[in-house]
Amino acid sequence: MDTVFAIGTRKGLFLARSTDRLHWDLSGPHLAMNEVYAVGIDTRHSPPRLLVGASSSHFGPSVSTSDDLGESWQEPDTAPIAFPEDTGASLARVWQLAPGRVDTPGELYAGTEPSALFRSTDGGKSFELVRGLWDHPHREQWEPGGGGQAIHTVLPHPTDPRRIVVAMSTGGVYRTEDGGETWQPSNIGIAAHFMPDNQYPEYGQCVHKVAWHPDAPDLFFAQNHHGVYRSEDGGRNWQSIADGLPTDFGFAMVAHPRRPGVIYTFPIEADARRFPPDLRARVYRSEDAGRTWTGFDKGLPTAPFYSAVMRDAMCCDNADPAGVYFGTRSGEVYASADEGETWQQVAAHLPDVLSVRAAVVA
Amino acid sequence: MTVTLLVPSVLRVDSGGVGRLDVELGAQSSLGDLFDAVAQTHPRLERRIRDEQRRIRRYVNVYVDGEESRSLDGGATRLRDGAEVHVIPSVAGG
Numbered sequence: 350m351d352t353v354f355a356i357g358t359r360k361g362l363f364l365a366r367s368t369d370r371l372h373w374d375l376s377g378p379h380l381a382m383n384e385v386y387a388v389g390i391d392t393r394h395s396p397p398r399l400l401v402g403a404s405s406s407h408f409g410p411s412v413s414t415s416d417d418l419g420e421s422w423q424e425p426d427t428a429p430i431a432f433p434e435d436t437g438a439s440l441a442r443v444w445q446l447a448p449g450r451v452d453t454p455g456e457l458y459a460g461t462e463p464s465a466l467f468r469s470t471d472g473g474k475s476f477e478l479v480r481g482l483w484d485h486p487h488r489e490q491w492e493p494g495g496g497g498q499a500i501h502t503v504l505p506h507p508t509d510p511r512r513i514v515v516a517m518s519t520g521g522v523y524r525t526e527d528g529g530e531t532w533q534p535s536n537i538g539i540a541a542h543f544m545p546d547n548q549y550p551e552y553g554q555c556v557h558k559v560a561w562h563p564d565a566p567d568l569f570f571a572q573n574h575h576g577v578y579r580s581e582d583g584g585r586n587w588q589s590i591a592d593g594l595p596t597d598f599g600f601a602m603v604a605h606p607r608r609p610g611v612i613y614t615f616p617i618e619a620d621a622r623r624f625p626p627d628l629r630a631r632v633y634r635s636e637d638a639g640r641t642w643t644g645f646d647k648g649l650p651t652a653p654f655y656s657a658v659m660r661d662a663m664c665c666d667n668a669d670p671a672g673v674y675f676g677t678r679s680g681e682v683y684a685s686a687d688e689g690e691t692w693q694q695v696a697a698h699l700p701d702v703l704s705v706r707a708a709v710v711a
Numbered sequence: 712m713t714v715t716l717l718v719p720s721v722l723r724v725d726s727g728g729v730g731r732l733d734v735e736l737g738a739q740s741s742l743g744d745l746f747d748a749v750a751q752t753h754p755r756l757e758r759r760i761r762d763e764q765r766r767i768r769r770y771v772n773v774y775v776d777g778e779e780s781r782s783l784d785g786g787a788t789r790l791r792d793g794a795e796v797h798v799i800p801s802v803a804g805g
Contacts, residue, residue: 407770407800408722408759426754431763439762 351711352666353418354684354695355399356676357385357704362401363682364419365695366710370672370686373695379419389446390708391472392667393454397708400473402443402459410440412459414473418710430459430467430476436483438463445661446473447503450510460500464491464517466529479529482515487534487552494518494555494574501660502556507563514559514584518574521554524584535580538587542575558602558660559584565609570639572602572614572660579639590639595626601663605688606671610638613665613673613689615658628653632663632673634689648692649683656681659703666707676702712736712792714745718756719798725756736790742775743786745796760798770801 354365354373361378362385380403387402396418404410412429413422432438441462449456457469459476465483467476482488491498499517506512514524514535521536534552541554555574562568569580571587575598578587591597596616605611613634618626625631629652631644656677666672673689676682680699683692684707716732726732734748743765750757760771765786767773773780774797780788790796 405759406803407768409762409768411758424755428758428763434764437764439764439766 350668350709352668352672352707353390353397353399353710354666354674354707355388355390355401355705356682356696356699356702357388357401357661358676358680358700358702359384360700361385362388362403362419363696363699364399365682365684366418367684370666370668370684371693373684375696376419379422380413384442384703386703387443387446387459387661388704388706389448389457390706391448391454391457392708393448393451396710398472400446400448400457402446404442410442412443412446412473412476425474427475429469429474430461432465433478436478438465441497442499444499444501445503447505449505450508452508453510456505456510458503458505458513460503460515460517462497462499464488464498464500464520466500466503466513466515468529481525481530482523482532485523485532487520490553491517491520492553502559504559504561504569506566509566512566512583514561514569516556516559516571518557519553519555521552521556522559522571522584523552535584536587537585538580538589539571539573539578540576557600560602560604560612562604562607562609564607568609568638570602570604570612572599574598575620577602577614577639590635593635593640593642594633595631595644598623599658600660601658601675602660603663603665603673606665606667607669608636608671611636611688612639613663615663615675617657623657624655625657628655630654630656632675632685632689632692645685645690645692647690648685648694650681655679661704662702664705664707666709668709672707674705674707676705678702712738712740712790714740714790714792714794714796716745716749717795717797719800721800722756722759722798725759726753740790741784741786742773742780742788742790742796745790746786770803772799772801773797774799 363377383403389400445460502516
């Protein structure tokens with residue numbers, strides 16, 4: 350089983366390949382000196398198409414693709430993602446590249462900074478601004494989180510083109526049920542502890558990551574800026590699932606590729622103390638939709654461990670048993686071939702890891 | 712009139728490998744007109760230098776006959792026949 354593992358870092362993309370998910374060959378940096386906030390592996394193509402949202406601190410952002418697993422890269426002459434002139438806005442970064450419906454291989458979504466959603470129908474060569482979200486009356490009140498004001502999560506419904514869920518920090522979760530024409534805030538039950546008065550506002554929550562399983566498209570999970578939540582009704586209402594975790598702070602939230610209700614996160618002590626709890630590197634897994642949690646650290650660094658895992662620096666592959674992966678701000682990368690129970694180091698001493706994705710090639 | 716754009720080595724992958732581009736412009740053309748013309752012939756090079764709102768990127772410096780364009784009239788800076796426009800990445804990053 351040939352697996353590709355894409356590792357987006359502050360200074361380029363690294364690619365790891367493995368036939369057993371225990372031993373990895375690393376290549377890179379591809380697109381060197383570009384921040385790679387977004388990677389995607391589009392398994393609707395064979396071989397899978399690699400998608401990279403790369404941004405140069407000097408020369409700006411762009412989207413590159415590879416149809417030969419990183420042997421060569423393609424970038425359109427004209428900017429794939431650009432704000433229309435009338436918006437007055439300029440693309441700062443691409444934070445998310447999300448393949449669309451399985452039966453529509455050209456459909457692709459991008460979440461960007463500043464907060465906007467773009468849709469491609471040609472596999473990522475060009476994108477169009479989704480005006481319904483850009484023109485939302487709440488947009489003026491969305492604030493940048495510590496990392497910038499960006500749509501960092503895009504979850505297109507696997508079969509229904511009318512339904513998309515997006516999330517941002519700080520703004521919260523929004524959903525459309527009419528293909529992007531209108532958007533509703535979807536934050537009932539999610540707390541905003543940093544608000545002085547109403548800590549359950551309609552919007553403005555600092556949601557760090559939202560995950561779901563395509564086979565259960567009404568079941569969502571969110572890691573918040575303090576708070577971990579589940580929604581069983583498509584994001585309309587949320588309940589806390591933080592009991593059983595050592596802390597309710599963190600950035601990552603990952604759903605298992607096939608088993609709805611199996612999720613992973615990497616807890617961090619607190620907003621004001623961004624180290625793992627007890628300075629121990631541990632991945633937490635729930636197999637019952639967040640009712641109970643188990644921490645796993647076999648193969649991970651021993652304490653004290655001071656690093657952290659960012660919102661898109663954790664993922665699953667699509668194999669059986671599922672592989673789980675994460676990268677740290679200190680440039681260490683780990684993989685598990687047994688659904689998160691034991692871990693092997695894939696790489697170390699990389700630039701800080703911003704985004705990861707993995708998939709079976711063949 | 713003809714204006715010469717001097718391209719830094721890091722951007723020559725987007726200029727066809729050359730460090731000098733001689734660009735034909737109408738009389739009274741501006742720096743913005745130069746980049747509009749470059750966008751027609753070398754669109755990737757132009758978008759490395761300017762964003763989609765035609766603003767020169769923050770960490771790219773553009774010198775017109777030795778004067779940094781932000782201290783002139785920015786994109787409205789008038790160019791003379793034979794002018795040299797030098798693109799230099801700023802010293803930034805870590």
